[in-house]
Amino acid sequence: MALTLTVNGTSHVVDVEAESPLLWVIRDTIGLTGTKFGCGIAKCGACTVHIDGRAAKSCTTKVSAAVGKSITTIEGLSPDSTHPLQVAWTELDTPQCGYCQSGQIMAAAALLSKRANPSDFDIDTEMADNICRCGTYTKIRAAIHRAAEIAAQ
Amino acid sequence: MKRILLGIILVGIVGLIGGLAWAMRYPALDPIAPIDASMEFDSQVVALGRDLAGFGDCSVCHTDPRQGLEYAGGLPLETPFGVLYTTNITPDVETGIGTWSEEAFSRAMREGVDNEGQYLYPAFPYDHFTKITDEDMHALYAYIMSLEPINYTPPENELGFPFNIRLSLAGWNLLFLDTSRWEPDPTQSDEWNRGYYLADGLGHCEGCHTPRNLMGAEIPSKAYDGAIVEGWYAPALNDETTSAVPWTQIALVNYLLDGWDVDHGVSAGPMTPIVNHLYDLPEDDGFAIAKYIESLRPNLPTEAATAELVAFAAEREWDPENPPSYDDPGLQAGVEAFDDLCANCHKVGGTTVPLALTSTVRMPEALNVMNIIFDGVRPPLGARDHSMPEFGASLTDENIADVLRFVRVQYTNLPAWEHLEEIIAEKRENW
Numbered sequence: 001m002a003l004t005l006t007v008n009g010t011s012h013v014v015d016v017e018a019e020s021p022l023l024w025v026i027r028d029t030i031g032l033t034g035t036k037f038g039c040g041i042a043k044c045g046a047c048t049v050h051i052d053g054r055a056a057k058s059c060t061t062k063v064s065a066a067v068g069k070s071i072t073t074i075e076g077l078s079p080d081s082t083h084p085l086q087v088a089w090t091e092l093d094t095p096q097c098g099y100c101q102s103g104q105i106m107a108a109a110a111l112l113s114k115r116a117n118p119s120d121f122d123i124d125t126e127m128a129d130n131i132c133r134c135g136t137y138t139k140i141r142a143a144i145h146r147a148a149e150i151a152a153q
Numbered sequence: 154m155k156r157i158l159l160g161i162i163l164v165g166i167v168g169l170i171g172g173l174a175w176a177m178r179y180p181a182l183d184p185i186a187p188i189d190a191s192m193e194f195d196s197q198v199v200a201l202g203r204d205l206a207g208f209g210d211c212s213v214c215h216t217d218p219r220q221g222l223e224y225a226g227g228l229p230l231e232t233p234f235g236v237l238y239t240t241n242i243t244p245d246v247e248t249g250i251g252t253w254s255e256e257a258f259s260r261a262m263r264e265g266v267d268n269e270g271q272y273l274y275p276a277f278p279y280d281h282f283t284k285i286t287d288e289d290m291h292a293l294y295a296y297i298m299s300l301e302p303i304n305y306t307p308p309e310n311e312l313g314f315p316f317n318i319r320l321s322l323a324g325w326n327l328l329f330l331d332t333s334r335w336e337p338d339p340t341q342s343d344e345w346n347r348g349y350y351l352a353d354g355l356g357h358c359e360g361c362h363t364p365r366n367l368m369g370a371e372i373p374s375k376a377y378d379g380a381i382v383e384g385w386y387a388p389a390l391n392d393e394t395t396s397a398v399p400w401t402q403i404a405l406v407n408y409l410l411d412g413w414d415v416d417h418g419v420s421a422g423p424m425t426p427i428v429n430h431l432y433d434l435p436e437d438d439g440f441a442i443a444k445y446i447e448s449l450r451p452n453l454p455t456e457a458a459t460a461e462l463v464a465f466a467a468e469r470e471w472d473p474e475n476p477p478s479y480d481d482p483g484l485q486a487g488v489e490a491f492d493d494l495c496a497n498c499h500k501v502g503g504t505t506v507p508l509a510l511t512s513t514v515r516m517p518e519a520l521n522v523m524n525i526i527f528d529g530v531r532p533p534l535g536a537r538d539h540s541m542p543e544f545g546a547s548l549t550d551e552n553i554a555d556v557l558r559f560v561r562v563q564y565t566n567l568p569a570w571e572h573l574e575e576i577i578a579e580k581r582e583n584w
Contacts, residue, residue, distance in 0.1 A: 041497035041498075042547075043497070050546075051546035051547070054543070054546040054584070055546065056543070056544075056545075056546035056547045057544075057547065060494050060497075060544075060547060061547035062493070062547075065547060065548060065549050065552070069546075114218070114219065115218050115219060116220060121534075122221075128532075128537060129540055
């Protein structure tokens with residue numbers, strides 16, 4: 001089935017089943033591999049992307065539900081890695097193994113678009129569905145605060 | 154005849170002047186010089202005030218989460234009369250309440266009038282705060298005056314005529330404001346009375362859980378009947394409740410202090426900050442509030458009726474080996490959407506509360522389940538592991554309606570939810 005998806009501002013015509021998880025279409029069909037597979041049941045957050053600006057777990061989103069919407073992946077967060085979160089992440093050496101981090105950053109970006117200056121509590125609750133096996137949570141928290149600071153400058 | 158007419162007109166004019174004079178009876182109170190709160194107030198009083206202010210949820214309304222300036226106001230409150238923006242209550246001299254004396258603060262809290270003598274809108278629950286004791290009021294003032302001043306002017310209210318005329322609130326207060334002090338009920342225990350004081354006064358539980366009349370005042374005869382507030386249904390806490398298992402004091406303590414109870418589910422939506430703040434109150438106060446809330450429902454179902462609902466809940470839990478199937482294509486679409494997303498966790502042997510027992514699924518309104526599907530559950534501090542991801546961007550509006558219809562039929566024997574398409578469209582528009 002030919003579907004048209006808009007990913008990071010670019011239109012892609014993909015020939016996939018309407019039921020296919022968006023994650024696999026993004027990774028395998030379109031070839032953007034920054035978005036990761038973790039649990040497959042929307043519990044770990046590694047596959048977080050934005051659909052019309054809202055965070056979504058792409059592993060449990062049917063590709064048909066994303067047709068006609070604007071999808072943003074980690075590759076499209078900024079053209080040159082200068083999004084405040086990317087700057088803060090680099091500045092504070094936030095990732096350890098890095099596998100969950102694109103999902104973390106996408107969830108954090110959705111949080112910052114709702115709350116420009118989130119508290120520790122806001123961060124802990126809003127990021128609750130993004131799991132990091134290396135345990136970089138405190139660094140993630142610090143990096144989100146730093147990104148809020150950079151964005152406010 | 155002329156004389157009688159003249160007399161009537163004169164009486165009318167005198168009455169009008171008298172009424173206006175009465176309505177305008179609040180003088181402006183003298184501004185105070187900026188105070189150094191750390192010198193002025195005992196730190197223990199400030200700490201008590203902090204916990205009380207948390208429990209009263211002052212910051213929930215007086216903070217715009219998009220800006221994150223705590224207590225500086227600016228949160229838009231949609232009312233049937235227009236949009237109100239909450240005020241800056243930090244002790245900033247220019248834009249906050251830095252020049253307010255304790256008398257001015259206490260008058261605002263009890264009578265709904267600011268330091269200038271201007272009427273405040275009853276979206277500010279002074280009709281409840283009026284019950285606060287002098288001692289607690291002093292602690293609240295001490296805490297608020299100890300906050301970091303923030304120089305920020307919230308947007309102007311957007312209210313139509315005549316609601317933009319603050320003097321009209323004199324009439325509202327005359328009709329609906331009872332400024333008599335709180336009195337304990339001598340027939341009840343101390344624990345119950347403490348709970349009553351906290352819930353009815355500073356806690357202003359009724360502010361959400363009691364329906365309001367056309368003038369925006371709580372309807373006393375419908376106290377705790379449940380009401381729709383800010384796109385959520387604040388459930389009935391009295392005999393009108395549709396809860397499957399009765400809320401005991403212990404269940405309420407679990408819910409109010411941890412945010413989760415095994416027979417009812419997790420707290421969500423506007424209740425979340427309340428639970429987080431209750432966490433800071435002395436534990437006895439949590440038990441007291443629970444005691445009072447428990448007593449709002451005197452007529453409990455029989456144990457047999459409850460047991461039947463518990464058995465029904467177990468029987469209806471999703472079994473991955475044998476999922477339900479429906480002839481109705483809409484319901485079957487709901488089954489499939491549920492299978493894709495919800496059944497990963499909401500299933501037999503899962504760690505979630507059986508859906509048929511959750512208060513939200515049994516409520517007369519679909520709003521809360523819908524909101525949770527859109528935004529997920531961001532649980533309070535004490536129930537972190539009960540989070541649920543957001544699915545609003547992953548599902549079409551049709552999918553969400555299908556899931557809601559299926560959930561109501563599968564997990565309850567209660568009447569179907571109405572207006573699903575409308576509420577989903579409205580949610581999507583403002584999302």
